[in-house]
Amino acid sequence: MNGEQPQYSLSQDLARTLIPKLLQLIGLGVVFYFAIWLNLYLLNAKDSTKNYTLIITIIILFIAVIIELILIIIKISKNKYLFYQHKLEFKDQSIPFVNVTNVYLQKNLLDKIFNTGTIILYPNFKIEKISNVNQVFYYVQKLVQITKQKASS
Template sequence: MNDEQPQYALKQDIKRVLIPKILQLISLGAVFYFAIWLNLFLLEVEDSIKFYVTIGAIIVLVIAVILEIILLIQKTNKNKYLFYSAQVGFKGKEMPYVNVVHVSFRQNFIDKIFNTGTIILYPDFLIEKVPNLNQVYFYVQKLIQSAKGQV
């Protein structure tokens, strides 16, 4: 299948990937900041040193969040679900349509907020963070039916 051009390439929804990760990083950063502040308070460090350590911690956290966002955007843009006439692939993992036993989809709370979802190709392939879930779901069903000769 390496020579065959994909019929369809699907990227994960960038907002669905980024926003929960950013919120997670901000939460962890707040815990980290509070831990540093608590240590400085309990050690009764001078106010001027507290200020510089606090500013340094904030700068490190901001840089870490920015780097994580950049890496996540690159990773998300690079990785695509590739739909071929006989199989779907993602990150080197492939699922031939003839091996699909059942197709379903699910939406969790976060997916409902971003209007995304996960398409499940049983037994073991997930198409996650899918924008336009219903449209892609029906497209995948048609591909599978076509590959199995049920059209």
């Protein structure tokens, strides 16, 4: 990075990342809960044992979901897309703008629901789950264009 300050920094959209993950965790928790309930039912466990076990299961699942959501929030807040004058960085990935052959905008169903999107910098870089995707898309296109013009002159 040689001390260069980023011109722009961008985080993934928190709601776009958290809500699908939360729904996934709740779905898996429900399956897990019913699997335990079925085991207790088939083992003909006492009612008090069933109740205690199911309450403990619910508490453990709730704590696991909360911990997972906190870890996701920490991960999202640490990982930012950093735009420099001649390159883009995310985590340990970096792509110089002169290597970008094309810039695409992609939106799937979840992106349409959350008004987010993915910008693909061809050949091998994605800016995923970001809000204001159209504005960022034009910004990235302009950066790539300016960098290529400077490199060719």
